[in-house]
Amino acid sequence: MRFKFTSEDEQFRQELRKFLVDNLPQGWTGPPDEADENDWALSLRMKRALAERGWLVMHWPREYGGQAASPMRNILFAEEMAYHRAPGNDRFGTRMIGPVLMHYGTEAQKSKYLPEIASGSVQWCQGYSEPDAGSDLASLKTSAVRRGEKFIVNGAKIWTTLAHRADMMFMLVRTNPNVPKHRGISMLLVDMKSPGVEVRPIINMSGSHSFNQVTFDDVEVPEENLVGDLDNGWRVGMSVLNYERSGVDYVGWGQRAWDELVALCRAETGAGGRRLADDHAVRRRMAELDAELDAARLLTYEVAWHQQQGEAPADVASMSKLAGTVANRNVLDYGLQLLGMYGPLEKGSPYAKLQGRFFKMRMFYTSGEILAGTTEIQKNLIAWRGLQLPRV
Amino acid sequence: MDFGLNETEEMVKAAAREFLSQQAGPDAARDSTSTAAFWSQVCEMGWPGLAIAEEYGGAEMGLTALGVLMEQWGAFLASGPLFESAVLAAPLLESHADEKLKREVLPQIADGSTSVTVAVIEESASWRPEDVRATAVRADDSWAITGKKHFVSYGNEADMIIIAARTGAGTEDISLFLVDRDAEGVTCEQLGHASGSPAAVLTLNEVTVPSSRLIGAENTGWGAVEQMLLHGAAFRAVQMAGLGRRVLEITTSYVKERKQFGVPVGSFQAIQHHLADMAVAVREVEHMARRAAWSLVEGSETIRKDVSRAKQAGSSLIPQVCWTAHQCHGAIGFTEEHDLHLYTRRAVSWAAEFGDASWHADRLADALEI
Numbered sequence: 001m002r003f004k005f006t007s008e009d010e011q012f013r014q015e016l017r018k019f020l021v022d023n024l025p026q027g028w029t030g031p032p033d034e035a036d037e038n039d040w041a042l043s044l045r046m047k048r049a050l051a052e053r054g055w056l057v058m059h060w061p062r063e064y065g066g067q068a069a070s071p072m073r074n075i076l077f078a079e080e081m082a083y084h085r086a087p088g089n090d091r092f093g094t095r096m097i098g099p100v101l102m103h104y105g106t107e108a109q110k111s112k113y114l115p116e117i118a119s120g121s122v123q124w125c126q127g128y129s130e131p132d133a134g135s136d137l138a139s140l141k142t143s144a145v146r147r148g149e150k151f152i153v154n155g156a157k158i159w160t161t162l163a164h165r166a167d168m169m170f171m172l173v174r175t176n177p178n179v180p181k182h183r184g185i186s187m188l189l190v191d192m193k194s195p196g197v198e199v200r201p202i203i204n205m206s207g208s209h210s211f212n213q214v215t216f217d218d219v220e221v222p223e224e225n226l227v228g229d230l231d232n233g234w235r236v237g238m239s240v241l242n243y244e245r246s247g248v249d250y251v252g253w254g255q256r257a258w259d260e261l262v263a264l265c266r267a268e269t270g271a272g273g274r275r276l277a278d279d280h281a282v283r284r285r286m287a288e289l290d291a292e293l294d295a296a297r298l299l300t301y302e303v304a305w306h307q308q309q310g311e312a313p314a315d316v317a318s319m320s321k322l323a324g325t326v327a328n329r330n331v332l333d334y335g336l337q338l339l340g341m342y343g344p345l346e347k348g349s350p351y352a353k354l355q356g357r358f359f360k361m362r363m364f365y366t367s368g369e370i371l372a373g374t375t376e377i378q379k380n381l382i383a384w385r386g387l388q389l390p391r392v
Numbered sequence: 393m394d395f396g397l398n399e400t401e402e403m404v405k406a407a408a409r410e411f412l413s414q415q416a417g418p419d420a421a422r423d424s425t426s427t428a429a430f431w432s433q434v435c436e437m438g439w440p441g442l443a444i445a446e447e448y449g450g451a452e453m454g455l456t457a458l459g460v461l462m463e464q465w466g467a468f469l470a471s472g473p474l475f476e477s478a479v480l481a482a483p484l485l486e487s488h489a490d491e492k493l494k495r496e497v498l499p500q501i502a503d504g505s506t507s508v509t510v511a512v513i514e515e516s517a518s519w520r521p522e523d524v525r526a527t528a529v530r531a532d533d534s535w536a537i538t539g540k541k542h543f544v545s546y547g548n549e550a551d552m553i554i555i556a557a558r559t560g561a562g563t564e565d566i567s568l569f570l571v572d573r574d575a576e577g578v579t580c581e582q583l584g585h586a587s588g589s590p591a592a593v594l595t596l597n598e599v600t601v602p603s604s605r606l607i608g609a610e611n612t613g614w615g616a617v618e619q620m621l622l623h624g625a626a627f628r629a630v631q632m633a634g635l636g637r638r639v640l641e642i643t644t645s646y647v648k649e650r651k652q653f654g655v656p657v658g659s660f661q662a663i664q665h666h667l668a669d670m671a672v673a674v675r676e677v678e679h680m681a682r683r684a685a686w687s688l689v690e691g692s693e694t695i696r697k698d699v700s701r702a703k704q705a706g707s708s709l710i711p712q713v714c715w716t717a718h719q720c721h722g723a724i725g726f727t728e729e730h731d732l733h734l735y736t737r738r739a740v741s742w743a744a745e746f747g748d749a750s751w752h753a754d755r756l757a758d759a760l761e762i
């Protein structure tokens with residue numbers, strides 16, 4: 001047992017913090033809005049700056065341009081980035097398709113795509129969900145039919161984050177409709193500029209444009225863009241989800257929101273002119289939220305610790321995602337309760353507090369308990385994989 | 393970060409699990425006639441001295457190893473004053489008693505010939521120094537203690553008792569004394585306690601204690617109590633984690649076996665989600681409790697936060713784990729005959745001990761400087 005980071009990791013944390021202060025705009029509070037051109041330009045700048053420091057893919061092996069950083073170092077990195085609401089931590093490239101290609105990709109795929117990801121010059125997006133395939137992802141219908149040396153892709157993907165900014169998509173497609181649903185899926189890499197790819201924005205309930213619907217109309221994909229074996233895409237595709245399901249981002253975001261609330265409680269007076277920080281009920285609830293964040297944080301660290309031993313226990317990743325999203329949500333909920341009538345005042349209003357971002361964040365993070373497997377799906381996975389309860 | 397157990401801890405865990413699964417558990421918990429024989433076996437294995445330094449007759453395996461043992465102790469509903477002697481009394485004496493007293497008492501605790509419990513709180517059930525009303529008055533080379541101590545676990549069974557008594561006018565002018573249970577003037581009122589663990593009210597009527605049994609210097613006892621409270625809260629959380637893990641195991645097996653509508657009830661999503669919630673809660677409390685014990689060993693600067701986080705979480709989550717287990721068991725889990733309530737009784741009782749969830753949330757708020 002050892003419940004602290006090594007001094008080298010702590011030193012890295014200090015370096016990273018300094019880097020963030022130096023590279024983020026002064027007074028940056030985020031969160032970044034990917035639809036905003038300034039924020040997107042910042043995101044690209046940050047990504048390149050991280051790449052220059054070797055941090056963008058530090059968890060990758062050295063042969064692919066990484067620093068072979070430990071999973072623990074990597075989670076510390078992700079947590080700090082989230083805490084600072086820093087854009088540029090390219091999760092689709094560095095945390096999802098990159099590791100998948102290292103494991104399943106051909107030599108040609110590795111040498112073509114990995115350096116682009118490592119240098120921060122290419123944006124990826126993830127084409128999994130479809131209008132009729134959400135939690136039951138394996139029922140996906142977008143088809144890829146082989147014609148000569150190409151696949152012809154037809155269908156639609158939805159909730160595709162950053163598709164409007166992406167150069168490439170890794171997607172799951174049905175390549176065999178005549179076998180049980182999990183066994184007829186393949187993974188393809190698709191150039192978003194291919195003829196027949198159309199991206200339509202979907203505005204989310206927080207008012208911003210982060211995800212999209214993407215349609216495919218006879219899109220030609222070269223056969224060398226198949227990742228792993230034909231019809232083995234379910235396994236390939238699911239291997240990314242343990243990365244996606246580490247809840248550390250949510251803990252980082254939640255901790256930042258918690259810190260902002262404490263500052264608010266110290267500064268603001270409520271009814272009768274009393275500071276919120278002197279209100280017993282407020283203090284108690286804030287402490288409970290601290291403990292909840294802390295519990296979720298320990299679970300995310302446990303995931304990294306398992307990865308360090310070369311293990312990938314899916315149930316712990318699910319626990320970590322579940323606990324992180326719920327803790328973050330609870331902090332935001334309580335924040336809105338404390339802000340009361342001021343919570344809904346939007347950015348730009350002279351009376352808005354915390355630039356109105358708690359309301360916006362609460363709206364936005366509604367997605368946290370839905371994406372990458374809903375809270376209910378995580379509970380199913382914990383029950384099935386962790387406790388071996390029967391699936392019916 | 394390392395969530396694994398080291399070799400010693402793994403060894404302790406395996407030994408504890410093997411022994412306790414056979415010699416403790418629900419049947420033993422229901423049968424008070426077996427307690428004495430069980431306790432002597434525990435002492436033969438040297439468990440009370442597991443974390444006591446070698447020079448005082450202990451095995452010096454450390455508090456994290458003791459934590460691993462206490463997880464299993466909680467999981468198997470074991471009886472006997474191990475928590476009182478090994479977690480509360482021994483570390484307190486080791487840190488605060490003078491050399492002579494340590495050499496006299498610690499080896500006896502280590503070999504099990506003497507068990508020691510602690511009596512600090514009174515009728516207010518409060519851990520604030522101003523609520524310690526018992527007094528000790530000096531007369532030549534001894535002290536006379538008068539007062540009433542509540543919630544003394546194993547107060548009737550222990551050989552010695554560490555008693556907190558007021559020795560001055562200042563709020564924290566409190567001293568600690570090591571008192572023989574059978575000293576003249578000590579009377580004991582045994583209380584019925586729903587947890588199944590014995591508790592007593594001790595009345596002290598001008599109990600004479602030699603000065604050599606003053607632990608540490610006069611009027612410095614409250615610091616030692618604060619430290620002991622950290623141990624008590626951290627290790628109760630550790631026990632709750634072990635108990636929660638066991639309740640999860642029992643419930644998981646049950647829902648796989650119990651069939652309704654022709655299928656195991658554990659195949660229903662409503663039940664699966666209950667079990668998933670339990671699994672998350674147990675794992676969280678495990679991590680937080682182990683870290684609290686680790687922080688005590690390391691003397692980490694985050695001790696107070698870590699202990700309060702662990703006990704706040706343990707006290708709020710583990711009883712909930714038990715209640716959910718009852719829901720998953722249906723009517724059979726509501727019976728006296730079924731063992732589940734034995735766990736629930738302990739979980740709910742432990743939730744209140746050494747500070748409940750709210751009390752620790754308040755302490756945490758202070759430590760976080762909100």
